Amino acid sequence: MLFGYAGTILCVDAGSGKIDKQPLPPSLAERFIGGRGFVAKLLWDRLPPDTDALAPENVWLAATGPLTGHLLPASGKTHFGAKSPATGGYADSNMGGHFGPALKYAGYDVLMITGRADAPSILVIDNQSVALRPADAWWGTGALTCETALKKELGEDFQILTIGPAGEKQVRFACMSHDFGRQAGRTGLGAVLGSKNIKAIAVRGSGGLTAFDLEGVYQAGRQAFDKVKAKPGFAGWTPEGTAGITNWVNEVGVFPTRNFKTSYADFYKNINGQAILEHLKITDKGCYCCPTPCGKYGKAKTVLGTVFVEGPEYESIALLGGNCLLSKIEEVAYANWVCDELGLDTISAGAVASWAIECFEKGLLSQEQIGRDVAFGDLAAVAHLLEIMAARKGIGDLLAEGVMRAARQIGGGSEDFAIHVKGLEWTGYECRNAPGMMLAYMTADIGAHHNRAWVLGHDMAGSAANVHDLVSAGGSGDKIGKATIKDKEKPVIELQHIRPLFDCLGICRLQYMELGFEGDNYADLFQLITGRSLTWQNLLAVSERVWQLTRTFSVREIADFGRQYDYPPARFSNEPVPSGPNEGHCLSRDELDALLDAYYAARGWDKNGIPTAAALERVGLEDISRELAACR
Amino acid sequence: MSITINLHLSGGLRAILPDRPECITVTCDRPELAGQILIEAGINPRVIMKLIVNGRVADKSDIIDQDAEIYLIAPMAGG
Numbered sequence: 001m002l003f004g005y006a007g008t009i010l011c012v013d014a015g016s017g018k019i020d021k022q023p024l025p026p027s028l029a030e031r032f033i034g035g036r037g038f039v040a041k042l043l044w045d046r047l048p049p050d051t052d053a054l055a056p057e058n059v060w061l062a063a064t065g066p067l068t069g070h071l072l073p074a075s076g077k078t079h080f081g082a083k084s085p086a087t088g089g090y091a092d093s094n095m096g097g098h099f100g101p102a103l104k105y106a107g108y109d110v111l112m113i114t115g116r117a118d119a120p121s122i123l124v125i126d127n128q129s130v131a132l133r134p135a136d137a138w139w140g141t142g143a144l145t146c147e148t149a150l151k152k153e154l155g156e157d158f159q160i161l162t163i164g165p166a167g168e169k170q171v172r173f174a175c176m177s178h179d180f181g182r183q184a185g186r187t188g189l190g191a192v193l194g195s196k197n198i199k200a201i202a203v204r205g206s207g208g209l210t211a212f213d214l215e216g217v218y219q220a221g222r223q224a225f226d227k228v229k230a231k232p233g234f235a236g237w238t239p240e241g242t243a244g245i246t247n248w249v250n251e252v253g254v255f256p257t258r259n260f261k262t263s264y265a266d267f268y269k270n271i272n273g274q275a276i277l278e279h280l281k282i283t284d285k286g287c288y289c290c291p292t293p294c295g296k297y298g299k300a301k302t303v304l305g306t307v308f309v310e311g312p313e314y315e316s317i318a319l320l321g322g323n324c325l326l327s328k329i330e331e332v333a334y335a336n337w338v339c340d341e342l343g344l345d346t347i348s349a350g351a352v353a354s355w356a357i358e359c360f361e362k363g364l365l366s367q368e369q370i371g372r373d374v375a376f377g378d379l380a381a382v383a384h385l386l387e388i389m390a391a392r393k394g395i396g397d398l399l400a401e402g403v404m405r406a407a408r409q410i411g412g413g414s415e416d417f418a419i420h421v422k423g424l425e426w427t428g429y430e431c432r433n434a435p436g437m438m439l440a441y442m443t444a445d446i447g448a449h450h451n452r453a454w455v456l457g458h459d460m461a462g463s464a465a466n467v468h469d470l471v472s473a474g475g476s477g478d479k480i481g482k483a484t485i486k487d488k489e490k491p492v493i494e495l496q497h498i499r500p501l502f503d504c505l506g507i508c509r510l511q512y513m514e515l516g517f518e519g520d521n522y523a524d525l526f527q528l529i530t531g532r533s534l535t536w537q538n539l540l541a542v543s544e545r546v547w548q549l550t551r552t553f554s555v556r557e558i559a560d561f562g563r564q565y566d567y568p569p570a571r572f573s574n575e576p577v578p579s580g581p582n583e584g585h586c587l588s589r590d591e592l593d594a595l596l597d598a599y600y601a602a603r604g605w606d607k608n609g610i611p612t613a614a615a616l617e618r619v620g621l622e623d624i625s626r627e628l629a630a631c632r
Numbered sequence: 633m634s635i636t637i638n639l640h641l642s643g644g645l646r647a648i649l650p651d652r653p654e655c656i657t658v659t660c661d662r663p664e665l666a667g668q669i670l671i672e673a674g675i676n677p678r679v680i681m682k683l684i685v686n687g688r689v690a691d692k693s694d695i696i697d698q699d700a701e702i703y704l705i706a707p708m709a710g711g
Contacts, residue, residue: 231642232703232705235684236682236703237708242709294710314709314710461679513644514705514708
């Protein structure tokens with residue numbers, strides 16, 4: 001018996017309607033743990049090489065981990081994956097909420113969807129009953145609206161995942177929505193679901209979970225909740241949630257503003273965590289079993305209307321607030337709601353909107369093309385851009401392709417300020433004087449994403465500080481010296497194994513370290529649930545295996561993949577930060593190359609960033625090494 | 633006048649500053665800025681996102697004028 005797992009992969013061919021329940025291979029669990037590990041290996045195995053990301057043959061996956069659904073702090077994570085419409089390479093994204101536990105209680109570790117339904121459909125999983133139903137009534141509705149309607153029709157005990165109009169239109173940064181504010185936002189997985197004509201997935205699970213030592217898990221779970229709640233991080237961080245970092249990123253000058261041209265906003269206190277509490281919040285909102293609810297559900301009143309919305313989370317504040325210069329928290333929340341309802345990733349959508357505004361300012365896009373004047377700081381303009389990109393209306397059809405593809409077509413130097421890596425838009429940290437974080441963005445397996453290795457703290461630890469800086473903390477008058485690029489690969493690689501490990505285990509990482517839990521606690525829980533005696537270091541070794549596999553997947557799928565895909569946009573090398581704490585700093589191409597050289601060497605990759613056979617074999621991927629050689 | 637301050641470093645902070653112990657005690661002979669106390673303890677204040685001083689969230693520019701237990705929280709990404 002595979003303790004900790006439901007034991008079944010649910011395979012749905014949306015084209016034929018065939019439902020197949022396959023046993024979970026024990027070797028898959030042993031080698032890849034779950035969640036992200038399952039996504040990576042199943043994509044490698046099941047996706048025909050060179051498949052177009054929006055073709056029926058693409059494989060859309062939802063996977064849980066062995067800890068998902070147990071009575072442990074924040075064990076509600078679900079991991080999703082496919083070949084990315086944004087990058088053409090490896091894609092994954094995760095979300096909290098209650099979907100994963102429900103899927104597991106229904107009896108499935110993994111849901112895999114292939115094919116394309118003839119007509120818009122909803123996949124309804126009611127324990128062992130699995131069926132595709134017509135979705136004509138819901139096609140075209142907003143993601144939040146659709147979830148509300150399906151809850152009403154099917155019952156509150158169904159957990160619902162939806163796409164919005166952007167997913168239906170296969171916008172390359174369309175997200176998936178769940179629980180009225182949890183999104184698997186990144187890499188365009190909503191577009192993949194839309195390409196399969198799947199509007200929503202509803203899951204009801206009323207079964208149980210297996211554990212090697214069930215009583216031990218109960219006891220450990222109780223102790224875990226007590227431990228998290230006893231830590232001061234609980235009281236210090238939870239009230240503002242992820243938005244609580246807004247002050248700090250401005251203090252250290254890494255807050256993206258004006259399409260990443262600048263890195264500090266003098267209005268940041270209008271859009272920070274405290275502003276959410278004062279102007280928006282109605283209640284805290286947490287995911288499954290979460291003792292530290294970071295969701296803030298609130299009401300935002302703007303000139304464009306009044307909306308109820310969860311958030312904004314920090315990333316939405318950064319990309320819609322800072323980067324589009326929306327300077328009131330209500331405006332940021334409204335734009336957040338527009339994205340949620342349309343099914344757009346707030347990060348990519350904010351990046352695309354700010355890029356389009358800069359193009360308009362530079363005369364590269366006209367009023368006639370866009371349909372109106374647009375400007376930074378104009379909520380109506382930002383909302384208009386979001387709406388036309390979600391509908392693929394006019395120039396919105398090009399914007400829906402993301403900044404990399406749009407810039408290639410618009411030209412005129414717009415590639416230099418199309419802020420992405422590998423085709424995935426950049427998240428909420430400007431890094432021209434944060435070389436470790438820059439390297440983390442350059443080498444993240446899905447593109448420019450922060451959550452694989454967040455090393456800004458390490459970068460700042462090396463910066464000089466004096467008491468004068470502190471007295472005026474948050475002001476733009478104090479300057480930070482040029483950061484060193486030495487030894488940045490070490491913390492990046494270490495965290496690229498630590499943070500994605502939580503995505504394999506199926507549990508939120510926000511309880512890790514700051515909020516009370518440390519690595520060995522997870523190894524103990526893993527052992528109680530699965531019966532496998534793996535240390536924290538053993539678990540990290542599995543995470544490294546997954547990292548090597550996701551890179552190798554992109555090597556297989558993108559013909560000319562290599563170093564050239566790891567560079568950031570030219571803005572970060574050619575345009576020193578014009579003002580704020582990091583004024584005058586940027587990272588030259590030589591410095592970027594030095595960062596990559598050190599990273600590739602430490603990874604065991606060749607000079608072009610391709611994993612060598614030795615590197616793959618070292619982490620137990622001899623089979624992958626052979627299969628890659630056969631493909632190339 | 634003598635003020636004793638115990639600085640407690642969170643797990644995340646110790647990952648960033650691996651050579652620092654879990655608790656650092658600093659003694660001051662007059663009220664001092666929280667940020668200055670961090671510097672005297674060998675901690676770059678820029679690494680700190682939040683301070684919790686005697687159970688209450690505080691700022692690096694706040695003045696510490698009595699004995700204190702200060703919990704230091706490293707920046708946390710998310711969202």
